[in-house]
Amino acid sequence: FFVLFFFSAPAFSFIYIGGSVEIPNLTYTNDLSDPKSQKFLLQAEAIQNYLAESYESSFLGKYYLKSVVAAFSEGESGLRAYYWNTFWAP
Secondary structure: OOOOOOOOOOOOOEEEEEEEEEOOOOOOOOOOOOOOOOOHHHHHHHHHHHHHHHHHHOOOOOOOOEEEEEEEEOOOEEEEEEEEEEEOOO
16 A cells, blocks of 8 residues: 655745835834734734735736735834735746
8 A cells, every 4th residue: 555645836936025114104102013912903904905005006916915014113204114025926
């Protein structure tokens, strides 16, 4: 008795790109340092939605999967959000 396993390579790859964006009309507060706080979750969701809308309406839209905001800090003139995006490539 034997079992034969066959694994094939996926038809596409995932690409992760990190970055940050500064939002001048928002300010950093200490509760944004806690990724479980309500303020962090709401602010992260708003920025993730903005990034999704931006990518989905661009030429990258067909490859875009999602954005995740991982952290916040005080920027030079506003709130800085650190994020990563996931794309797929055929």
